[in-house]
Amino acid sequence: MKWIGRRQSNNVDDRRGMSSGGKTVIGGGILGIIILLLNVFGGENGQMIAPILEQMNQGQSQPATEQRDLTAKELEEQAFVKTVLADNEDVWSKIFEENNLSYKKPVIVLFSGGVQTACGNATSDSGPFYCPGDQKVYMDLTFFEELKTKFGAQGGDFATAYVIAHEIGHHVQTLLGTSNKMRQMQQGKTKAEANKLSVALELQADFYAGVWTHYNQKMNNILEAGDLDEALSAAHAVGDDAIQAKMQGHIVPESFTHGTSEQRKYWFMKGYKSGDINQGNTFKELGL
Structure with a gap:
């Protein structure tokens, strides 16, 4: 992905240099796997698991944080995220303006290990997620290495850009009222x-x-050879059927919360092409 030299957003809160001094955080083991399955590319599920996370985190000590300088690699990652977020701000501000709407810019929080959010406390096991309560995206960038090693995704910078754009998509849904309408529709429904x-x-x-990819390509000519393949590989890796087959050896369609690999790839490409x-x-x- 071509990204160097463009505007960078000021709406990135990089907390990776902060350490909680050994604080115990939620994650790992069975709970970590459950949260990952529920919340990978999280969206609304961040709110759904918040009460559980809060209950388990009650009573834990909160030692003072320690600060360290970010590494050269972390600074480059930060610059990339800031650029991708700026691209999202430009694209969605344009689309909202064309539809006589006002776009409110979200914040991306980069963290390591664990983080406190308006949707409750979470860890890296949650995967990247959007919290409607504070309108922020939370990401531990080590997730993308796990996406390759554990779930077989191709990796690459545009895979990261796709995930960021997906989470910003949840912010768009919040601004348009889609998320709230969906929660209302869920009331009284069976789990399936x-x-x-x-x-x-x-x-x-x-x-x-x-x-977003469609508009950004027109505005900034961002795509390089293989970029779309990186996004599709990531979308395939986080399909419910692919995750369930990998984690439990069988597929339970009625438990799907994010869609199959083919569905995720189809809808990404439909947005890109149209x-x-x-x-x-x-x-x-x-x-529905």
Whole structure:
């Protein structure tokens, strides 16, 4: 991905140089795996697991944080994230303005190990997620190495850009009221029915990531050979069917919350090819 030399956003809060001095945080073992399965590319699930995380974190000490300088690699990662976020700000501000709306810029928080959010405390095992409560995206960038080693994704900088764009897609859904409407629709539904609504929300975020790619390519000519393959490989790796097959050896479709690998790739590419936010009604297309 071509990114060096463009505007960088001021809305990145890099906390990776902070250490909690040995504080015990939630994660690892069975709980970590459960949170990962629920929340990878998290969206609304950050709120769903918040009460559990808060309950388990009650009573833990909060030692003073320690600060260290970021490494050269971390500074380069920070510059990349700032550039991708700036690209998202420019694209979505343009789309919102074209539709007589005002775009509120979100914040991306980079962290290591654990983090406190308006949706509760979380760890790296949660995967990248968006918290509607504070309208921030939370990311531990070590996730992308695990995406390659544990889930077989191709990796690459555009895979990271795709994930960021997906999470910003959840912010767009919050601003447009889609997320709140989805939660209302889930009330009174069976678990399987509620899961289908969650799938529609996640696929729409993939679609928005594709729309962002479409606009950003026109505005900044960002794509290099293999970039789309990196995004599709990441989308494939985090499909519910791929994760379940990898983690438990069998697939339970009624428990899907994010969509299959093929669905995720399809909706990303539909957004990329069309560049039209009006073609992203995943709820209607899934019969919901």
